[in-house]
Amino acid sequence: MRKLSRREWVAGAAFASQAAAxxxxxxxxxxxxxxxxxxxxxxEMIEQMDRLPDVELGAIQDRDPKLRQxxxxxxxxxxxxxYGDWHELLxxxxxxxxxxxxxxxxxxxxxxxxxxxxxxxxxxxxxxITTGELERVKQxxxxxxxxxxxxxxxxxxxxxxxxKQIVDSGDIGEVAQMAAQKSYKLGERAEWMRHRxxxxxxxxxxxxxxxxxxxxxxxxxxxxxxxxxGRVGHPELRDMExxxxxxxRLDNGGTAALHMxxxxxxTAKSWGDDRLRLAGTRGVAEYQEATxxxxxxGDRPTRQIHDLPPGGSLFVDFLESVYHGRPPGLSLAxxxxxxxxxxxxxxxxxxxxxxxx
Numbered sequence: 313m314r315k316l317s318r319r320e321w322v323a324g325a326a327f328a329s330q331a332a333a334x335x336x337x338x339x340x341x342x343x344x345x346x347x348x349x350x351x352x353x354x355x356e357m358i359e360q361m362d363r364l365p366d367v368e369l370g371a372i373q374d375r376d377p378k379l380r381q382x383x384x385x386x387x388x389x390x391x392x393x394x395y396g397d398w399h400e401l402l403x404x405x406x407x408x409x410x411x412x413x414x415x416x417x418x419x420x421x422x423x424x425x426x427x428x429x430x431x432x433x434x435x436x437x438x439x440x441i442t443t444g445e446l447e448r449v450k451q452x453x454x455x456x457x458x459x460x461x462x463x464x465x466x467x468x469x470x471x472x473x474x475x476k477q478i479v480d481s482g483d484i485g486e487v488a489q490m491a492a493q494k495s496y497k498l499g500e501r502a503e504w505m506r507h508r509x510x511x512x513x514x515x516x517x518x519x520x521x522x523x524x525x526x527x528x529x530x531x532x533x534x535x536x537x538x539x540x541x542g543r544v545g546h547p548e549l550r551d552m553e554x555x556x557x558x559x560x561r562l563d564n565g566g567t568a569a570l571h572m573x574x575x576x577x578x579t580a581k582s583w584g585d586d587r588l589r590l591a592g593t594r595g596v597a598e599y600q601e602a603t604x605x606x607x608x609x610g611d612r613p614t615r616q617i618h619d620l621p622p623g624g625s626l627f628v629d630f631l632e633s634v635y636h637g638r639p640p641g642l643s644l645a646x647x648x649x650x651x652x653x654x655x656x657x658x659x660x661x662x663x664x665x666x667x668x669x
Contacts, residue, residue, distance in 0.1 A: 349414020
């Protein structure tokens, strides 16, 4: 079992304290939520419940009883009914919404089952690990008229919102080149991550965050991909790649590079090291934890941006879009597009060929 230390509870505790200080969000009626699969970004939902008095976490599911007990030990899930089988949970519970996390390989099947029960869905990423499965998800969502979002919450953070503001202001001109990084500690990895059939590959699993951020901040589309992926050392990982690199062509003829790894040393202070650099025709804006958000233009030297826009919650944003009719901060079109891109980029590495996205 992988302990819930990969952002869920450490970062979740920070989100909880922030949420407690924010104004409560009221919904027009009670919303009954179940979380199916307890690995992944479940804190993005559960730890926001301090400010969501109308959301009730009625049930949780995972095959691992120890993991169920660990989550049930928190106050938000203390009264939730526990299940080992998600089919049984859906058969017995009366729900309005499902949070679907757990292993990548079974996610599409669960999304389709929940959509057929007319449940709104908050899904871990990626939605599916094959293009065929992704098409079945799209069809189920469309046919059943439900709402779906995906847990790529980084576009709601102040740093990346600031990069988008800089680009939108025109300060750095038209974005022509991007450089992005995701580097993680390996930590404890669940057994399902060691097999392609249940994992789907490192590119779909973690590139999806940065692909969304590149599109969100730059306003550019990614139209072609050439990727490499591999596992160096760590034979215990089996099929799980610990190093990847992808070159993208942009819709305006520019380029973007994304490299990722699970090689960050345990001695590092933070779990991950995410970076994004946007080079435009008039200047450069970038973010990394060590330096914050910085920008340099032809008429001004490098400066750090301290006045960042406020952050937000993907889960709260989704609830407000569903129950108050507000435009979502993450559209369904963007969700589907980033899934298509990362599956195409993974296929490029598998085939050893440039892929049109």
